[in-house]
Amino acid sequence: MFRFLSGFGSYWMLLGRVFAKPEKHSIYYRQTMKELVSLGLRSIGIVTIISFFMGAVITLQTAYNTENPIYPTYLIGLGARDSIILEFSSTIVALILAGKVGSNIASEIGTMRVTEQIDALELMGVNSASYIILPKVVASVLFNPFLTLISIITGITGGWIVGTSAGVITSQDYIYGIQYAFIPYYITYSLIKTVVFAFIITTVSAHQGYNVEGGSLEVGRASTKAVVYSSVTILLFNVILTQMLLS
Amino acid sequence: MIRAERISKSFGDRRVLTDISAVFEPGKTNLIIGKSGSGKTVFLKCLVGLLEVDEGELYYDNVLFTGLDFRGKKEIRQQMGMLFQGSALFDSMTVEENVRFPLDMFTTMSYQEKLDRVNFCLDRVHIVNSNRLFPSELSGGMKKRVAIARAIALKPRFLFCDEPNSGLDPKTSIVIDELIREITVELSMTTIVNTHDMNSVMENGEKIIFIEEGEKCWEGNKNEILKSDCRILNEFVFANALARQLKDSSG
Ligand SMILES: Nc1ncnc2c1ncn2[C@@H]1O[C@H](COP(=O)(O)OP(=O)(O)OP(=O)(O)O)[C@@H](O)[C@H]1O
Numbered sequence: 001m002f003r004f005l006s007g008f009g010s011y012w013m014l015l016g017r018v019f020a021k022p023e024k025h026s027i028y029y030r031q032t033m034k035e036l037v038s039l040g041l042r043s044i045g046i047v048t049i050i051s052f053f054m055g056a057v058i059t060l061q062t063a064y065n066t067e068n069p070i071y072p073t074y075l076i077g078l079g080a081r082d083s084i085i086l087e088f089s090s091t092i093v094a095l096i097l098a099g100k101v102g103s104n105i106a107s108e109i110g111t112m113r114v115t116e117q118i119d120a121l122e123l124m125g126v127n128s129a130s131y132i133i134l135p136k137v138v139a140s141v142l143f144n145p146f147l148t149l150i151s152i153i154t155g156i157t158g159g160w161i162v163g164t165s166a167g168v169i170t171s172q173d174y175i176y177g178i179q180y181a182f183i184p185y186y187i188t189y190s191l192i193k194t195v196v197f198a199f200i201i202t203t204v205s206a207h208q209g210y211n212v213e214g215g216s217l218e219v220g221r222a223s224t225k226a227v228v229y230s231s232v233t234i235l236l237f238n239v240i241l242t243q244m245l246l247s
Numbered sequence: 248m249i250r251a252e253r254i255s256k257s258f259g260d261r262r263v264l265t266d267i268s269a270v271f272e273p274g275k276t277n278l279i280i281g282k283s284g285s286g287k288t289v290f291l292k293c294l295v296g297l298l299e300v301d302e303g304e305l306y307y308d309n310v311l312f313t314g315l316d317f318r319g320k321k322e323i324r325q326q327m328g329m330l331f332q333g334s335a336l337f338d339s340m341t342v343e344e345n346v347r348f349p350l351d352m353f354t355t356m357s358y359q360e361k362l363d364r365v366n367f368c369l370d371r372v373h374i375v376n377s378n379r380l381f382p383s384e385l386s387g388g389m390k391k392r393v394a395i396a397r398a399i400a401l402k403p404r405f406l407f408c409d410e411p412n413s414g415l416d417p418k419t420s421i422v423i424d425e426l427i428r429e430i431t432v433e434l435s436m437t438t439i440v441n442t443h444d445m446n447s448v449m450e451n452g453e454k455i456i457f458i459e460e461g462e463k464c465w466e467g468n469k470n471e472i473l474k475s476d477c478r479i480l481n482e483f484v485f486a487n488a489l490a491r492q493l494k495d496s497s498g
């Protein structure tokens with residue numbers, strides 16, 4: 001319990017340093033561009049693949065669970081669409097990114113800590129927390145909504161391709177279904193969650209990496225902890241945000 | 248000039264430094280020697296403020312460093328350069344970017360001016376045609392030299408080196424030692440070097456402080472060190488067979 005509270009305290013203290021006034025804007029801009037590539041662009045592949053197959057599975061499951069002549073089949077399209085937008089493309093994708101991006105951030109920053117690169121920055125008079133972490137937070141918060149949109153589109157496409165080729169739904173019904181009773185606010189809700197989750201993944205993982213003490217063994221531990229803590233925090237905030245935004 | 252007064256530092260209930268006082272003068276290579284684990288790195292990190300001291304005061308040119316806030320320390324830090332025990336080069340940047348980093352961060356020089364300065368510093372440490380390499384592509388000795396180049400990029404007034412020649416062969420060590428001594432005189436810096444290498448001691452030791460178990464046991468220069476009657480120091484200095492033989496034969 002004490003460890004939890006002191007960890008919580010050091011997390012907020014670190015955030016305070018991360019959001020201190022940046023020293024040199026041009027350098028922060030350059031770093032943010034780099035992070036957009038390494039955290040954002042390099043995640044498009046995994047998000048696309050997973051979303052395609054999950055969209056397919058969600059569509060098949062919805063179809064087999066509603067095999068009842070009184071349900072019109074276009075409801076399969078509607079059901080798949082809402083599952084993908086509301087839960088899959090924001091929360092599940094965030095959990096996957098917590099695994100990929102979170103461990104990456106924690107081990108990168110942890111290595112900088114144990115090889116004294118962070119000390120070297122501090123010694124020069126650079127605010128190391130802000131210099132290292134802020135570009136990652138900004139890049140993820142800006143880019144992850146695009147990942148979510150990509151995930152929604154590929155997920156729905158996956159459902160369409162696999163659903164029609166498996167013969168559980170016709171193309172017309174699916175397309176009618178995904179447009180039927182569409183609530184645009186669900187997209188907003190999904191994107192708001194994505195932004196919050198992006199912030200959680202980057203800051204929680206960065207905190208784990210930044211406070212590593214010891215050597216490469218501890219760096220490995222920090223990266224595991226980063227994934228676990230950010231995933232749990234995401235699940236918690238998923239409940240809170242859903243209650244706040246949809247009730 | 249750097250003055251340390253009665254510095255103490257503990258980690259938890261483990262006392263690592265006890266009451267160390269010392270004065271380090273400009274234009275000189277000051278050495279801190281001691282066994283592995285005696286507290287040299289901790290002392291150096293206290294001097295530069297990477298670790299908070301528990302007790303005692305530090306003065307940089309008569310400014311009380313330990314009393315300054317973050318901004319005040321930052322001003323003095325921009326006059327410091329440090330060579331870390333493991334070089335601490337930024338591994339996501341090339342050699343050139345590493346040396347240019349402090350210039351990018353703290354100067355308003357044009358790109359060409361920065362590049363000239365970078366090449367001058369790299370040239371000074373005898374690194375040529377390696378601007379585009381990454382730290383992972385360098386040997387240990389090259390890393391140290393690039394780290395020295397980065398440390399002197401902003402023409403610091405205070406230079407700190409943590410074991411500049413650990414893990415290097417004797418010949419490369421001597422090159423690095425000479426380099427440090429030369430640039431110290433050139434820029435009339437106050438240089439403080441941690442080492443447990445007796446070769447560097449005999450090479451560079453204008454002022455030597457010997458630390459044992461976190462306490463300062465002895466202070467002097469390289470001529471005095473061989474004649475001292477401090478027992479622990481003698482054990483340290485004459486630890487190797489060659490040194491013992493030399494001492495015995497000279498009576
Ligand atoms: N962050 C820390 N937390 C706890 N103990 C520490 C910490 N840093 C150093 N120590 C302890 O302080 C003592 C002195 O360590 P230090 O790194 O200063 O030794 P050193 O003289 O530099 O040795 P070496 O020549 O091997 O580099 C060691 O016993 C070490 O275990």
Ligand SMILES: [Mg+2]
Pocket residue numbers: 287288289332409410
């Ligand atoms: Mg050391």
